[in-house]
Amino acid sequence: MAYLATHDYLEDKSFVDKWLYTMRTGEMDLSWMNAKTEKIKPRPQNARRGLTYRDLDVGSYGFTEVPEKVRDNRSYAPRGAEIPAGVPDAQPWVSRKSESWAFNTESYYEEAVSRQWNATTDIPWEHLEGVELPEATGKALSQLMTFLTEVEMIATDTPAMWLPRLSPDFIEVRAFIASQAMDEARHAEVFRKRALTTGYGLMAASPMNEMALKHLRDADSFSEMSVALHLVAEGNVLTMFRFSEYLSPTDVDKRIFRLVMQDEARHVGYGMQHFKYVLENFPEKREVLHAHLDEAENISFAGAAATEVTESFIILAGGGMKKEQIDAGIKVTTQFNLKQMSEHFERLEKCGMPERKDRSKLYQMFLMGKAAAEAQGIKI
Amino acid sequence: MAFYADKDYSEDQEVLGMMNEVMAGNLGLRWYNANTEKIKGKPSNPERGLTYQDLDIGTYGYTDIPEYVRTSQSMVARGSDKSIGKLPDMGYVVNRKSDVWSDNVTELYEESKARRWAPATDIPWGALGEKPVAEPLEAACAQLYTFLQECQLVSLDFPSRWVALINQDFIEQKSFMCAQMLDASRLLEVFRKRALYGGAGMKRASVSAEQCLKEWLWAETYPQGSVSINLALAGLLLNIYRQVAAFAPTTTDRALLGYAMQDSGRWVSYGTGCLRYHLEHQPGQRVSMHEYLDESEHAMLGIIGSPELLEPLIIISGGGFEKDQIKAGRDSVSRFIKLAVQEYFERLDYAGLEGRAHRSRIPHVLERIQVA
Numbered sequence: 001m002a003y004l005a006t007h008d009y010l011e012d013k014s015f016v017d018k019w020l021y022t023m024r025t026g027e028m029d030l031s032w033m034n035a036k037t038e039k040i041k042p043r044p045q046n047a048r049r050g051l052t053y054r055d056l057d058v059g060s061y062g063f064t065e066v067p068e069k070v071r072d073n074r075s076y077a078p079r080g081a082e083i084p085a086g087v088p089d090a091q092p093w094v095s096r097k098s099e100s101w102a103f104n105t106e107s108y109y110e111e112a113v114s115r116q117w118n119a120t121t122d123i124p125w126e127h128l129e130g131v132e133l134p135e136a137t138g139k140a141l142s143q144l145m146t147f148l149t150e151v152e153m154i155a156t157d158t159p160a161m162w163l164p165r166l167s168p169d170f171i172e173v174r175a176f177i178a179s180q181a182m183d184e185a186r187h188a189e190v191f192r193k194r195a196l197t198t199g200y201g202l203m204a205a206s207p208m209n210e211m212a213l214k215h216l217r218d219a220d221s222f223s224e225m226s227v228a229l230h231l232v233a234e235g236n237v238l239t240m241f242r243f244s245e246y247l248s249p250t251d252v253d254k255r256i257f258r259l260v261m262q263d264e265a266r267h268v269g270y271g272m273q274h275f276k277y278v279l280e281n282f283p284e285k286r287e288v289l290h291a292h293l294d295e296a297e298n299i300s301f302a303g304a305a306a307t308e309v310t311e312s313f314i315i316l317a318g319g320g321m322k323k324e325q326i327d328a329g330i331k332v333t334t335q336f337n338l339k340q341m342s343e344h345f346e347r348l349e350k351c352g353m354p355e356r357k358d359r360s361k362l363y364q365m366f367l368m369g370k371a372a373a374e375a376q377g378i379k380i
Numbered sequence: 381m382a383f384y385a386d387k388d389y390s391e392d393q394e395v396l397g398m399m400n401e402v403m404a405g406n407l408g409l410r411w412y413n414a415n416t417e418k419i420k421g422k423p424s425n426p427e428r429g430l431t432y433q434d435l436d437i438g439t440y441g442y443t444d445i446p447e448y449v450r451t452s453q454s455m456v457a458r459g460s461d462k463s464i465g466k467l468p469d470m471g472y473v474v475n476r477k478s479d480v481w482s483d484n485v486t487e488l489y490e491e492s493k494a495r496r497w498a499p500a501t502d503i504p505w506g507a508l509g510e511k512p513v514a515e516p517l518e519a520a521c522a523q524l525y526t527f528l529q530e531c532q533l534v535s536l537d538f539p540s541r542w543v544a545l546i547n548q549d550f551i552e553q554k555s556f557m558c559a560q561m562l563d564a565s566r567l568l569e570v571f572r573k574r575a576l577y578g579g580a581g582m583k584r585a586s587v588s589a590e591q592c593l594k595e596w597l598w599a600e601t602y603p604q605g606s607v608s609i610n611l612a613l614a615g616l617l618l619n620i621y622r623q624v625a626a627f628a629p630t631t632t633d634r635a636l637l638g639y640a641m642q643d644s645g646r647w648v649s650y651g652t653g654c655l656r657y658h659l660e661h662q663p664g665q666r667v668s669m670h671e672y673l674d675e676s677e678h679a680m681l682g683i684i685g686s687p688e689l690l691e692p693l694i695i696i697s698g699g700g701f702e703k704d705q706i707k708a709g710r711d712s713v714s715r716f717i718k719l720a721v722q723e724y725f726e727r728l729d730y731a732g733l734e735g736r737a738h739r740s741r742i743p744h745v746l747e748r749i750q751v752a
Contacts, residue, residue: 002598082585164536175568
């Protein structure tokens with residue numbers, strides 16, 4: 001047994017007797033009636049939006065009033081409830097608001113709940129009936145989908161494993177992370193389903209990407225995990241989704257990428273807001289996050305160097321494997337790689353880390369790549 | 381940092397060389413002839429869409445996942461070619477199919493997506509404001525919904541604690557766990573909104589219930605935790621939702637409890653199926669599961685007997701605070717408790733853990749319930 005309650009309640013005579021007494025006589029303790037808690041009457045600010053978490057941001061129940069360091073609640077009590085002595089410790093690792101909070105978290109969550117979609121029924125799978133992709137693009141598409149299924153797996157496990165480590169008072173962040181885990185499960189599902197409907201099945205694993213992505217799981221803090229997952233990895237993937245939608249060989253694929261983009265943009269949005277929040281409210285973290293980014297940006301190098309993904313992308317972008325198609329594909333892939341990197345640094349700058357460019361090896365690579373591309377007449 | 385990738389890719393000349401070769405148009409195409417099964421899945425019923433069941437084919441299917449997953453420890457999608465390089469070990473500690481699987485898990489995952497709902501907009505909140513509930517009854521509702529939030533916080537933590545430890549080959553089951561996270565988060569949200577909307581505020585957390593919930597949540601193995609959280613707790617909550625919905629003071633309560641029943645029904649169904657599969661494939665675990673329940677089942681009573689649940693339940697079931705209402709409430713709650721425990725034992729029986737009702741200590745205490 002990993003945890004034992006302070007009592008064996010079947011053997012606790014006073015507990016059992018009190019319970020049986022209440023049932024027999026109707027005499028109740030009712031001390032909970034006098035709980036010293038705030039009485040509020042929240043109402044929807046906008047009837048069409050319904051009753052949102054933002055509408056509940058009132059007094060001691062609200063997220064605005066959550067202190068920077070949560071000292072009062074380490075149990076499973078909901079924020080704002082009266083907490084009697086004797087409740088257990090839920091063992092949260094993250095009890096500092098700035099280490100998980102983001103402006104607009106509650107809205108990201110509400111949006112996630114209202115925009116849930118279904119990979120089974122919201123994709124027009126029946127449109128694939130009779131569609132036979134040429135071998136080169138069919139295999140390339142399957143390879144891309146195989147890679148994305150791998151990526152979504154780590155994107156599922158990583159936020160999920162941090163969820164129980166967050167203070168129970170960070171209800172809205174926990175809710176957002178739960179919605180993200182579900183989003184990622186749906187992404188893994190839709191990419192797997194698409195790979196298995198091409199006629200080529202799943203293709204090869206991507207060892208270099210996997211090796212680099214494992215880094216996401218083993219961060220020392222939530223903020224480090226978030227910058228690596230939400231900003232580096234998901235930022236890269238968001239750009240990839242956008243390009244993939246553009247390269248999609250069928251309307252089914254376009255639909256898939258549009259739906260996953262909607263979710264991914266939300267995750268990146270949360271990541272940016274959190275990054276901004278932690279830099280503003282916990283400035284000592286800046287150097288730690290820089291150091292983490294030094295390693296996290298290795299994911300971007302690995303992504304560009306993983307030939308099974310880059311090659312499939314080139315073939316999809318060029319529409320085949322003839323020389324002129326490969327040349328055309330390389331141009332698009334170059335644009336994609338550069339766009340991915342430039343967007344990464346734009347995001348960091350917007351969040352308050354403009355100096356990242358001065359320190360990052362990835363930025364040096366971006367500058368070299370950009371110069372080389374421009375010399376070939378490729379613009380981003 | 382606990383993990384660094386095997387290379388600093390920005391410094392590795394071989395890696396950079398490979399990248400330059402590809403971008404020069406010299407594609408190696410090692411992946412092109414991946415040694416995998418070629419299939420073209422299609423929906424068996426277009427109205428239902430393309431389900432995971434439709435893709436239960438050959439090496440990609442879940443039917444053929446072996447009992448012991450020995451050769452897959454990375455994040456590779458089941459059925460892909462793993463031969464082209466060194467893959468990381470993700471440190472999964474649950475690698476045995478019968479520790480997590482349930483024959484209905486793919487259907488339950490599909491159902492959870494199909495039955496999505498949003499607490500902000502799918503609950504008729506306005507109805508609660510139009511016809512306010514009498515003060516003592518509303519206070520009881522506030523206490524009940526405070527208690528239910530504690531249960532959902534623990535329910536949310538259970539799949540979150542385990543999902544990253546479970547082998548990726550069980551993708552359908554892991555996807556179901558992610559759906560459970562969203563379920564629990566949504567129920568936590570709706571109970572919080574209901575408690576606060578009513579005007580009585582939040583009430584008091586429960587020491588006895590939280591102690592018991594933590595014992596269940598922190599079970600040492602996944603099968604044990606699943607029995608406690610998916611079968612026992614979700615089963616009890618399903619009974620509570622049904623009981624409160626029957627006596628609910630408002631249409632708002634009935635609506636939100638309807639959704640809660642729908643969602644928790646899936647948890648119970650999975651929990652029962654998971655135990656059944658576990659015992660069918662690991663019959664030797666029957667003894668240890670009995671022993672685990674011998675020790676941990678007290679938590680069922682610790683939760684049911686918590687005054688923070690019991691008392692508001694009596695008040696709501698009786699419809700108020702008058703003496704005859706309390707008497708009616710106690711009668712009703714007495715029946716509810718016996719039914720909840722009976723259904724718990726029936727579920728265990730169905731799952732293959734027969735005879736629990738005779739072995740358990742709970743019935744001896746239930747026999748002593750009297751309503752004067």
